[in-house]
Amino acid sequence: MSDAPRLPAPRAAAGSAPAAYGPCVLLKHGEVFLKGHNRRRFTERLHDNLRTALRGIGGSTWIKTAQNVTVLGGQVPREALVERARRVVGFNSVEPAIRVPSDLDGITRAAGDLLGALHAERPIRGFAVRVKRRDKQFPLTSSRMEAYLGGRVLRAVAGLSVDLTAPEVTLTVEIDRKETYLSCERLPGLSGLPVGSSGRALVLLSGGYDSPVAAHRAMRRGLACDFVHFTGAPYTNPASVYKAYALARELNRYQPPGDLHVIALGKAQKQLAVAGAGRLQVVAQRRLMVRTASALAATTGADALVTGDSLGQVASQTLANLAAVDEAATLPLLRPLIGWEKQEIIDEARTLGTADISVLPDEDCCTLLAPPRVSTRAGLPQLRSVERRLDLDEVVEALLAGAQVMHPGEDEETPAADCPAPA
Numbered sequence: 001m002s003d004a005p006r007l008p009a010p011r012a013a014a015g016s017a018p019a020a021y022g023p024c025v026l027l028k029h030g031e032v033f034l035k036g037h038n039r040r041r042f043t044e045r046l047h048d049n050l051r052t053a054l055r056g057i058g059g060s061t062w063i064k065t066a067q068n069v070t071v072l073g074g075q076v077p078r079e080a081l082v083e084r085a086r087r088v089v090g091f092n093s094v095e096p097a098i099r100v101p102s103d104l105d106g107i108t109r110a111a112g113d114l115l116g117a118l119h120a121e122r123p124i125r126g127f128a129v130r131v132k133r134r135d136k137q138f139p140l141t142s143s144r145m146e147a148y149l150g151g152r153v154l155r156a157v158a159g160l161s162v163d164l165t166a167p168e169v170t171l172t173v174e175i176d177r178k179e180t181y182l183s184c185e186r187l188p189g190l191s192g193l194p195v196g197s198s199g200r201a202l203v204l205l206s207g208g209y210d211s212p213v214a215a216h217r218a219m220r221r222g223l224a225c226d227f228v229h230f231t232g233a234p235y236t237n238p239a240s241v242y243k244a245y246a247l248a249r250e251l252n253r254y255q256p257p258g259d260l261h262v263i264a265l266g267k268a269q270k271q272l273a274v275a276g277a278g279r280l281q282v283v284a285q286r287r288l289m290v291r292t293a294s295a296l297a298a299t300t301g302a303d304a305l306v307t308g309d310s311l312g313q314v315a316s317q318t319l320a321n322l323a324a325v326d327e328a329a330t331l332p333l334l335r336p337l338i339g340w341e342k343q344e345i346i347d348e349a350r351t352l353g354t355a356d357i358s359v360l361p362d363e364d365c366c367t368l369l370a371p372p373r374v375s376t377r378a379g380l381p382q383l384r385s386v387e388r389r390l391d392l393d394e395v396v397e398a399l400l401a402g403a404q405v406m407h408p409g410e411d412e413e414t415p416a417a418d419c420p421a422p423a
């Protein structure tokens with residue numbers, strides 16, 4: 001007895017070649033999906049960021065939206081599309097897929113082809129079919145379609161078996177009105193809010209592990225980031241600038257590129273030491289950094305500062321010292337890693353690709369003039385009395401006047417050529 005259900009006539013003539021058939025990538029929306037009335041604005045931002053990530057990919061591309069899903073295709077290898085899409089914040093998953101017209105024959109043939117090719121590459125122990133029918137006009141319900149496709153695939157591909165409890169491969173079939181998408185692989189995306197949807201921030205970027213990870217976490221909450229790096233110049237070599245540039249370039253792979261501002265802090269650090277900062281030197285330097293960054297933020301359009309502090313990690317990051325640094329900032333000072341452990345931070349830096357840069361040696365401005373023992377309870381009255389011996393406004397003005405602006409990663413890629421999405 002046949003396992004085929006009694007079907008209405010297929011929408012395309014049996015045996016005819018599918019009208020549209022080709023590889024694409026399905027990008028499932030993350031938190032954007034929850035945005036109610038604002039969803040459209042968030043989705044536009046997500047697509048703008050996707051277009052930016054596609055720059056320089058070497059061929060024309062198109063994107064279109066189905067319900068809570070973006071479909072990406074073009075005249076470039078699908079692997080390249082997948083690689084670029086996985087850098088875009090805001091997609092929960094990235095699924096290499098094929099598109100076929102929404103008729104039963106086309107879908108059945110594609111399912112057999114897809115699982116047949118996979119099975120030929122490496123024998124599949126058990127498979128399952130999951131169908132999502134977004135077009136309720138489609139003649140079969142999702143569960144009937146699952147059973148039907150499963151049966152047809154079993155017939156078409158020798159040696160396959162069904163396993164509905166723990167399948168090695170799950171074929172996902174999403175049926176829209178005109179097109180159907182079939183996919184056997186789901187890669188995790190960078191979930192979160194589209195970069196830029198929460199505003200702009202200025203990240204204090206050192207050469208260590210922590211601040212690049214903090215920057216990436218800020219991006220994942222929708223902040224577009226510029227960067228500021230303080231060097232100990234003229235008393236240190238330029239190694240830390242090379243590192244900051246390489247880190248910012250790596251981070252810019254995840255967002256429309258932000259600028260890197262480099263500021264030579266060495267002379268001001270010496271002024272603080274001469275003013276008698278003593279055990280307060282490191283916290284006084286950090287206060288000067290956030291004061292200067294706050295002033296710089298006014299020119300970059302940032303609404304917040306971001307640092308890589310983690311509570312209690314080092315002496316300068318006790319609660320009292322963090323509070324003393326906060327007091328010098330004129331913008332909200334965000335610390336995405338405040339509750340993270342060092343090993344968690346290093347693991348994430350490895351995943352991001354910043355760890356290999358952070359590990360390189362440099363001459364950090366923070367160790368320049370650092371006292372043998374850093375105060376763990378820097379008092380505001382003492383800090384203010386040291387700072388009064390300097391004209392802080394003048395110091396900040398001079399630091400900003402000497403700032404260098406760089407554009408890491410911006411000139412490496414040419415704009416992508418868009419082509420119209422298939423109807």
Ligand SMILES: Nc1ncnc2c1ncn2[C@@H]1O[C@H](COP(=O)(O)OP(=O)(O)OP(=O)(O)O)[C@@H](O)[C@H]1O
Nearest residue numbers: 204205206208209210211228229230307308309316
């Ligand atoms: N030279 C610098 N330029 C810019 N920001 C800095 C610099 N040094 C420190 N910061 C900021 O202050 C934060 C705390 O720095 P600190 O050196 O105390 O800790 P850390 O654990 O070494 O951080 P990181 O691993 O990011 O260097 C850094 O995460 C960074 O945001």
